[in-house]
Amino acid sequence: xxxxxxxxxxxxxxxxxxCAWTPxxxxxxxxxxxxxxxxxxxxEALYTTMHVERIANDGGLSVSASSDSRxxxxxxxxxxxxxxxxxxxxxxxSGLAVPEGLSTHPDIDID
Numbered sequence: 063x064x065x066x067x068x069x070x071x072x073x074x075x076x077x078x079x080x081c082a083w084t085p086x087x088x089x090x091x092x093x094x095x096x097x098x099x100x101x102x103x104x105x106e107a108l109y110t111t112m113h114v115e116r117i118a119n120d121g122g123l124s125v126s127a128s129s130d131s132r133x134x135x136x137x138x139x140x141x142x143x144x145x146x147x148x149x150x151x152x153x154x155x156s157g158l159a160v161p162e163g164l165s166t167h168p169d170i171d172i173d
Contacts, residue, residue: 090161094119096153097164101145109138112172121146121168135172143167 083091098121102114111131116124123142127135147166154160 086161089159090119093153093159093161093164094121096158097121097146097149097160098168101142101149104145105138105141108141109134112138118168121165123168123170125170125172127172138172139170142170 094117098117102117102123106112106114109131111128111134113126114123115126118124125138143166146168150160150164150166
């Protein structure tokens with residue numbers, strides 16, 4: 063019985079936390095996926111020796127690269143920044159909101 067009550071309690075907390083998102087939170091999350099995640103994956107597909115390890119909420123990337131692929135670091139950065147700008151403009155042109163302060167030139171850490 064105690065396990066069933068705990069499971070119900072966990073489900074209720076998870077359900078309530080999902081409902082607690084503000085419209086601003088939803089917009090930031092949607093823009094994160096539409097812009098930063100999409101740009102990172104597009105450029106990762108073009109520069110196959112660069113591997114996106116983490117995408118921060120502000121669009122900053124942590125990228126790993128083999129030592130012989132360092133020549134692709136700057137083209138990867140340029141691809142990402144260009145893609146972020148293009149996807150942001152595309153989102154605006156489609157009439158979709160873009161969060162205030164969205165960075166179009168986020169930091170990229172390549173190890």
